[in-house]
Amino acid sequence: MKYLHLIWAALFRRKARTVLTLVSIVAAFLLFGMLDAVRTSFDQAGQSANGAQRLQTGSKLSFIQPLPQSLEAQIAQVPGVKQVTYANWFGGAYQDPHNQVFSFAVAPNYIDLYPEIAVDPAARKAFDASRTGALVGETLARRFHWKVGDKIPLQSTIFPNREGSKNWSFDIVGILHSTDKKTGGFYDQLFLLHWKYFDETTPYNRGQVGWYVSRVADVNQADRVARAIDALSANSDHETRTQTEQATTASWMKQLADIGLIVGAIMGAVFFTLLLLSGNTMMQAVRERTAELAVLKTIGFSSRSVLAMVLAESVLLLLLGGVVGLGLAALLIPGVSAGSGGMLNLPTVGASSWLLGLALMVAVGLLVGALPAWRAMRLNIVDALAGR
């Protein structure tokens, strides 16, 4: 486009002002990239095809209320249930109570219900054969430099062992890998120990289970199966609530925070400020160029091409700042994920974020450029030349 040098020159006519405006656009889109990654990671949580097949059954009262182990056999009998397993929250921490580990005490068949978790057959065999064995996710193992064969101490923040001490000891027998890197970040951080060892060792648990996970034969029957499972315990002292994994994750997340709303509110505030700021820049830029725009028209540039040039200038401003900002976000996000020690597993700025970002840049650019461009188009040559 042969007008580009004109637009570029106009944009950098006041270097300091343009650079300042650019910095704020960069900041806004950096924030946008980060927050969009957070939103995406929350959206993706639990949204796998496998997750849709799994039902989670927990106490209706509270998710820390345990359920009797006897339910396992009953759930297995419910029509439509293919497999059932159970687990307990162990609440482990390594060395320091702040080093929380996602540790579950699980039934022997637990992994069978999670095709997203890959573990090699030898490791699986070793786990099944051991009493104090543990399978650990690869991210977790890397974080603490654990290897197969290590004997590692883990503190339970909740459960003491028989001696009354909360210090437990496990033998690492294998490493877990998630097969789906998009949704499976969580599995790479798991620490799985035997429910049996847990149950026998802590006096606080006597044949009780934190939650059941069952796999349904037909996803479309999930709701019916869930109701049937809950019916088993109706009017007992341990009434249950059964939901798909997705619904469970979603309601968990909702309890933490309505991420969508927060992200939306922050972005709204940021873009409102951005609109005012870059709008002001564009307004000033056009006002002080009145005579120059009049000259362009004098020379024979049409009103429409003057309009287009001002709009292009404003869109270019947003694109420059926006692309740098989103690019920075893409560069920084892996660092943020790593810095969180794997607790936060943010996806990098994906194609959809780029698309949304670019659309935002163009939209804000057009919006911000509209009024000054319209003024430039309507500019009366004779009046502008006379300084009226």
Added chain:
Amino acid sequence: MGTLIELRNLSKVYERGRQKVEVLHHIDLDIAEGDFLAMMGPSGSGKTTLLNLIGGLDSPSGGSIAVAGQRLDQLGAGALARWRAAHVGFVFQFYNLMPMLSAQRNVELPLLLTRLNGAQRRKNAGIALQLVGLGDRAAHKPGELSGGQQQRVAIARAIVSDPALLVCDEPTGDLDRQSAEDVLGLLRTLNREHGKTIVMVTHDPKAAEYANHTLHLDKGTLVEQATA
């Protein structure tokens, strides 16, 4: 030579709110092709208004203007812009160059509206700069040039697309004597050697001497006087 510009019963009225100000009254004027015409008159007499009408920057309230047979008063804004691009060059008192573009880029501006490619645009702009004696200043920005040099860049910009007509509104109004004479000499060369028809508004009788005739405008009416 034939007539290039024909003004018939031309008038211009500005409306300020409810008040109407008639700036030009029923002007009849022929300007020959190849003429160099100076226009003088007191401030507010309508010189700029008349020049703007001749250059197709403004439309008359009554009467007609024809330039090379083209009725400007019948053209819409878009057509008028295209007509200006092809047929007129403008020179203003304060040069009106783009401050952030080099002399070369300033002169290339009108060529952006033509079908010439980048290399041809560069070449033609270079020739125009050479013609005004600034071939060695192509890379300079307006801020790095003297007033007289800036005005010569403006003249190069006005002639680069080879229009038949140049309209100049007080082209020496902001220049010292020497620079003014350079610019006026240049205009005379353009008129004599290159056949440009020039209409120039000036307050300076010495500047008017460079022209073939001087017209006097007073309160929107013409008083023609032949110069020696």
